[in-house]
Amino acid sequence: MEICHAAGMKRPSAWSDPVFRWLCLGCAALCGLLMVGFFVQLAIASGDAWRTFGLGFFSSAEWDPVAERFGALPAIVGTLLTTAIALVIALPLAFVSALFIVDAPPWLSRLLGQAVDLLAAIPSIIYGMWGLFVLTPIMQRIMASFGIETNGFGLLTSALILTLMILPYICAVMRDVLRMTPPMLREAAFGIGCTRWETARDILMRYGIRGLLGGVFIGLGRALGETMAVLFVAGNVMRVPHALTDGCTTIAATLANNFAEADGLQRSALFALGLILLVMAFLIQLLAQYYLRMTGAKRGER
Amino acid sequence: MIPPTKPKYRPLFWRKAKDRAVQVFSVISLSIAVGAMLWILGTILVRGAEVLGWDFLSNPSKPYGMPDAGIANALLGTLMITGFSVLIAVPPALAAGIWLAEFGKRMPRAAAAIRFCANVLMGMPSVIVGLFVYMILVVPMRGFSGLAGAVALAILMFPVVMRTTEDMMAMVPDTLRESGLALGMTRCRVTLSIICRAARNGLVTGVLLSVARVSGETAPLLFTALFADAWPTNFFGGPTANIPVLITEYATNSPFEAMHRAGWGAALVITLLVLTVNLSARVLFREKKH
Numbered sequence: 001m002e003i004c005h006a007a008g009m010k011r012p013s014a015w016s017d018p019v020f021r022w023l024c025l026g027c028a029a030l031c032g033l034l035m036v037g038f039f040v041q042l043a044i045a046s047g048d049a050w051r052t053f054g055l056g057f058f059s060s061a062e063w064d065p066v067a068e069r070f071g072a073l074p075a076i077v078g079t080l081l082t083t084a085i086a087l088v089i090a091l092p093l094a095f096v097s098a099l100f101i102v103d104a105p106p107w108l109s110r111l112l113g114q115a116v117d118l119l120a121a122i123p124s125i126i127y128g129m130w131g132l133f134v135l136t137p138i139m140q141r142i143m144a145s146f147g148i149e150t151n152g153f154g155l156l157t158s159a160l161i162l163t164l165m166i167l168p169y170i171c172a173v174m175r176d177v178l179r180m181t182p183p184m185l186r187e188a189a190f191g192i193g194c195t196r197w198e199t200a201r202d203i204l205m206r207y208g209i210r211g212l213l214g215g216v217f218i219g220l221g222r223a224l225g226e227t228m229a230v231l232f233v234a235g236n237v238m239r240v241p242h243a244l245t246d247g248c249t250t251i252a253a254t255l256a257n258n259f260a261e262a263d264g265l266q267r268s269a270l271f272a273l274g275l276i277l278l279v280m281a282f283l284i285q286l287l288a289q290y291y292l293r294m295t296g297a298k299r300g301e302r
Numbered sequence: 303m304i305p306p307t308k309p310k311y312r313p314l315f316w317r318k319a320k321d322r323a324v325q326v327f328s329v330i331s332l333s334i335a336v337g338a339m340l341w342i343l344g345t346i347l348v349r350g351a352e353v354l355g356w357d358f359l360s361n362p363s364k365p366y367g368m369p370d371a372g373i374a375n376a377l378l379g380t381l382m383i384t385g386f387s388v389l390i391a392v393p394p395a396l397a398a399g400i401w402l403a404e405f406g407k408r409m410p411r412a413a414a415a416i417r418f419c420a421n422v423l424m425g426m427p428s429v430i431v432g433l434f435v436y437m438i439l440v441v442p443m444r445g446f447s448g449l450a451g452a453v454a455l456a457i458l459m460f461p462v463v464m465r466t467t468e469d470m471m472a473m474v475p476d477t478l479r480e481s482g483l484a485l486g487m488t489r490c491r492v493t494l495s496i497i498c499r500a501a502r503n504g505l506v507t508g509v510l511l512s513v514a515r516v517s518g519e520t521a522p523l524l525f526t527a528l529f530a531d532a533w534p535t536n537f538f539g540g541p542t543a544n545i546p547v548l549i550t551e552y553a554t555n556s557p558f559e560a561m562h563r564a565g566w567g568a569a570l571v572i573t574l575l576v577l578t579v580n581l582s583a584r585v586l587f588r589e590k591k592h
Contacts, residue, residue: 016491024405025401025412027397031398031464034419034423041434042430045433093334099324099328100325112336119339121515122339123573123576124520125572130345133553134345168335195318196325222425224427226427232554256521259525274430278430289418
């Protein structure tokens with residue numbers, strides 16, 4: 001006190017600290033508020049659709065704006081199928097890529113890591129545009145050579161685009177997880193005569209299984225909610241697809257495609273689709289967090 | 303008596319062959335990833351460069367058939383929307399990150415819950431954010447607006463900036479905090495004028511990375527900012543042109559080759575914008591580490 005006065009300084013005010021702390025806490029709490037807000041808003045906006053269709057909304061494959069009958073089945077099936085196919089292709093590719101990046105000499109590993117990060121940084125609309133103008137004609141030609149007449153849009157094309165999009169994310173998480181394996185474990189495995197693949201499969205994979213699963217769910221979450229890339233190449237047909245070359249749609253693509261001209265009950269039905277997507281994405285993020293919590297791996301953001 | 307289990311015999315030749323096969327497979331899969339990246343970037347570069355020029359960048363977009371069409375209004379709109387989203391998201395995100403890093407230890411449960419929410423928010427589909435902002439802003443304001451687009455992007459940015467802020471501030475050594483406090487500074491002063499300054503490069507990196515991430519986002523803008531063939535004069539009350547939605551319009555809703563070419567040009571511009579910001583963030587952070 002005395003010294004402060006002598007030096008002509010003011011005493012550090014006692015009120016500024018708590019105010020600052022509560023202000024910061026308030027901002028941090030915005031996160032939770034947003035989270036709850038998503039659910040509440042979508043639930044309110046989709047009320048009409050749930051009241052009209054009930055649980056039948058999940059099982060109906062109709063989408064008829066004129067008759068005002070709407071069902072979520074084609075969009076849900078399309079979402080699940082594209083995501084599943086993309087994941088089945090991307091998963092092994094991402095795992096062996098991550099293995100290679102971890103094992104490669106430092107300069108090569110850094111270069112490849114940067115390339116993968118760059119792939120993750122390209123906006124999704126660019127993937128969509130490339131898919132629309134480059135990939136669909138190629139798919140059309142490949143399918144034609146098998147004797148299948150198609151316009152190139154559809155389930156398989158969407159899944160391939162999604163594969164390219166989620167590959168860098170899964171790969172980045174897996175790379176971090178593999179790097180965190182204690183070197184002693186690897187050396188011990190090499191010491192008893194394991195080959196590199198045996199070390200990877202029996203040691204690294206067992207040790208980092210939780211982190212690897214976390215990476216899978218991160219990729220799953222990306223693929224599930226991806227809008228633009230799928231919108232451009234899916235064909236946007238409101239039907240349950242029966243073959244890989246059938247046109248399809250996903251929840252996110254349906255939302256982006258129909259929202260502008262929808263009103264009344266159709267808009268409410270679209271909000272209901274949004275709520276379904278929100279719940280799916282939320283559950284997947286829960287699993288991702290559960291598996292990644294232990295490992296402390298980054299989420300492939302950087 | 304349990305008969306001793308015989309170890310499964312795997313000939314060395316097969317084990318080595320398998321190892322080799324996996325090696326080859328991993329090289330192939332990396333070539334797919336890197337090759338796809340080069341293919342996509344190459345296509346954008348080649349087809350975008352055809353139309354890119356001063357006229358293209360300085361004239362506003364016009365309906366099909368009019369001469370001298372460009373993308374200047376969309377470019378300006380994108381810059382405005384992104385700029386406003388930075389203004390909206392960064393101050394609270396920094397404060398939230400500060401709370402997690404500096405005061406989170408006093409309320410560990412609340413901090414864990416908030417961290418969890420931030421991680422979940424980061425993985426939320428951006429369409430959902432578009433729907434949400436449509437409900438809370440577009441409906442009450444009776445119309446699409448650039449501001450609504452900026453809010454949507456701000457919501458996407460918020461958790462990313464918050465988590466990087468926390469990470470960066472946690473890297474500042476505790477001795478700095480202690481010496482500040484020992485000088486008689488309040489926690490508030492220590493945090494703002496010592497810790498934030500020490501972590502400055504990291505904070506800027508976090509903001510830049512999040513800007514790079516959201517400036518190419520399209521889905522939320524379809525529900526909020528929409529598009530208009532005009533200069534963004536009515537940012538707060540009317541549809542505002544922006545590059546991602548322009549690309550969507552030109553590529554999917556137009557049968558004309560001229561529109562597709564303009565779309566490629568716009569795609570090149572947005573890609574360059576995003577990658578430049580992304581790379582400069584990386585360079586900045588690398589310099590800090592040395």
